[in-house]
Amino acid sequence: MLTILFLSAILLLSVWILLEKLKSRYFILSLAKRVQTEDGSPLEEKVFVVPGKTRFGNSFDILQVTPSMLFKFMRNAHSKSNGKSYLLYYFFGVMYNVVRAEDVDEIVQSTKLITKNVVYDLIRPFLGEGLLISTDQTWHFRRKLLTPAFHFNVLQNFLDIFKEESQKLSKVLQKQMNVELELKQIIPKFMLNNICETALGVQLDDVVEGAQYRKSIHAIEEVIVERFGNPLLYLEPYFYLFGSYRKHVTNLQIAHAFSSRIIERKREQFKQQQSKSVDDYGRKKRYAMLDTLLAAEDDGLIDHQGICDEVNTFMFEGYDTTSTCLTFTLLMLALHEDVQERCFEELQHFSNDDSDLTVFDYNNLTYMECVIKESLRLFPSVPFFGRICTEECVVNGLILPKGTQINIHAFDIMRDPRHFPNPSEFQPDRFLPHNTLNRHPFAFIPFSAGQRNCIGQKFAILEIKVMLVSVLRNFKLLPVTRLEDVIFEYGLVLRTQNSVKLMVTSRQQQQSRTL
Ligand code: HEM
Numbered sequence: 452m453l454t455i456l457f458l459s460a461i462l463l464l465s466v467w468i469l470l471e472k473l474k475s476r477y478f479i480l481s482l483a484k485r486v487q488t489e490d491g492s493p494l495e496e497k498v499f500v501v502p503g504k505t506r507f508g509n510s511f512d513i514l515q516v517t518p519s520m521l522f523k524f525m526r527n528a529h530s531k532s533n534g535k536s537y538l539l540y541y542f543f544g545v546m547y548n549v550v551r552a553e554d555v556d557e558i559v560q561s562t563k564l565i566t567k568n569v570v571y572d573l574i575r576p577f578l579g580e581g582l583l584i585s586t587d588q589t590w591h592f593r594r595k596l597l598t599p600a601f602h603f604n605v606l607q608n609f610l611d612i613f614k615e616e617s618q619k620l621s622k623v624l625q626k627q628m629n630v631e632l633e634l635k636q637i638i639p640k641f642m643l644n645n646i647c648e649t650a651l652g653v654q655l656d657d658v659v660e661g662a663q664y665r666k667s668i669h670a671i672e673e674v675i676v677e678r679f680g681n682p683l684l685y686l687e688p689y690f691y692l693f694g695s696y697r698k699h700v701t702n703l704q705i706a707h708a709f710s711s712r713i714i715e716r717k718r719e720q721f722k723q724q725q726s727k728s729v730d731d732y733g734r735k736k737r738y739a740m741l742d743t744l745l746a747a748e749d750d751g752l753i754d755h756q757g758i759c760d761e762v763n764t765f766m767f768e769g770y771d772t773t774s775t776c777l778t779f780t781l782l783m784l785a786l787h788e789d790v791q792e793r794c795f796e797e798l799q800h801f802s803n804d805d806s807d808l809t810v811f812d813y814n815n816l817t818y819m820e821c822v823i824k825e826s827l828r829l830f831p832s833v834p835f836f837g838r839i840c841t842e843e844c845v846v847n848g849l850i851l852p853k854g855t856q857i858n859i860h861a862f863d864i865m866r867d868p869r870h871f872p873n874p875s876e877f878q879p880d881r882f883l884p885h886n887t888l889n890r891h892p893f894a895f896i897p898f899s900a901g902q903r904n905c906i907g908q909k910f911a912i913l914e915i916k917v918m919l920v921s922v923l924r925n926f927k928l929l930p931v932t933r934l935e936d937v938i939f940e941y942g943l944v945l946r947t948q949n950s951v952k953l954m955v956t957s958r959q960q961q962q963s964r965t966l
Contacts, residue, residue, distance in 0.1 A: 499532035508540030518940035559901030581764025617921035646769035
């Protein structure tokens with residue numbers, strides 16, 4: 452009897468020791484491997500582990516949440532972390548959330564960490580293996596192929612198109628002076644026209660077509676966000692049975708049919724112009740984005756599906772991000788009359804006729820650029836971006852198990868008071884050249900950083916400047932939406948639950964009234 456008791460005690464002790472050992476390596480109830488520190492120091496010294504609501508880690512913390520609840524959940528986790536980057540444990544894996552500029556460096560500079568994480572799997576049916584989502588050789592090859600399509604010389608050719616659209620925008624505003632304007636009903640149309648006519652080289656003369664595309668993108672986004680907030684919907688069969696599967700498929704068809712029609716139209720034009728692959732001086736022509744892809748197709752370097760994926764990626768990336776940026780910049784200008792006036796004054800140093808302005812003139816609008824950057828700092832169109840560890844990797848002194856999801860929260864990083872004192876205040880002067888000298892290189896990352904940074908950032912800044920110049924010359928912006936009433940939410944880009952509104956009034960009338 453004694454022997455049996457003794458043996459049972461030994462067995463229990465062994466099981467207990469084994470479990471303790473396992474517990475230090477694995478989060479048993481989450482079926483996930485734990486993050487360890489490289490130097491064996493306590494994990495809490497390097498990173499904050501967000502306590503879960505149940506014994507299963509954070510697996511049940513964000514089931515069936517709305518996009519705004521999810522946004523709030525992440526901000527709450529950040530506020531609890533005391534400025535440290537933080538870990539969330541889910542079933543089968545861990546998520547490393549980066550909220551410090553100092554922690555960004557090793558991730559974006561790593562040649563191993565270029566694969567996007569599970570969030571992007573939800574976008575894959577829409578954008579396929581386009582530049583945003585693809586990885587390894589496909590990504591390397593396409594990035595190299597498309598980089599020249601964003602060369603300065605190519606951007607220069609886009610200037611007239613941007614100016615034309617900015618004038619169209621001003622005409623629309625002219626008809627709606629002194630009434631409340633909902634910016635999302637106005638801005639996106641012109642930004643979609645811009646990307647279609649520049650990068651893709653096709654004019655959107657059919658207005659209904661563009662409107663339908665924008666509606667379909669919105670519907671696709673709604674479904675993606677619904678899945679994003681409920682991990683069960685990541686599972687295809689569950690999504691098929693209980694999610695908005697039909698809505699997803701119908702709208703994908705509309706969006707893909709739209710981009711296919713654009714490719715077909717351009718293919719016709721391209722065949723006719725193709726005979727001339729050098730310019731008048733005998734130099735190899737630099738093509739805009741879709742021409743580059745069609746030329747590569749001729750050389751057997753990309754297939755039709757590849758072109759579709761890239762066109763979808765560029766149309767989406769090139770229109771929703773810039774619409775969001777312009778919307779928030781206009782809002783901030785309306786709310787800060789002094790900043791608006793300084794921008795207007797800066798314009799007085801340039802020709803009064805927009806058609807005379809060159810790319811160099813737009814580059815020299817230093818203060819306006821500060822305003823755009825400060826708006827992007829506070830309201831980054833892409834509030835976070837992700838990577839996955841395709842193998843175990845050491846980052847910032849942490850051993851991240853294979854499969855770790857990494858999210859870099861630009862939204863939090865760019866509101867870090869160590870790099871931006873009084874971070875909630877709108878202070879464009881922070882970006883004047885002498886004020887940026889000693890700033891951490893990854894404190895301001897609205898376009899991401901490293902090799903997977905935004906290929907279209909120069910395009911975006913030029914485009915937004917051209918639109919702003921035309922608006923500010925003609926109108927004074929007056930506030931309607933107050934910042935304290937804005938409720939942020941996650942979408943494919945940063946969204947607000949309520950509409951962003953402002954009013955415009957004629958600048959000439961205003962001036963004659965004050966004289
Ligand atoms: C204010 C406007 C914009 C912002 C804030 C922005 C931001 C970003 C960010 C943060 C990324 C990295 C995303 C990630 O890693 O998940 C990115 C990537 C990308 N952006 Fe932009 N973007 C803007 C405008 C544009 C425009 C105008 C275009 C095209 C004309 C464009 C095309 C792309 C593409 C193709 C990628 C993927 C690049 C790669 O992985 O190689 N973006 N952008």
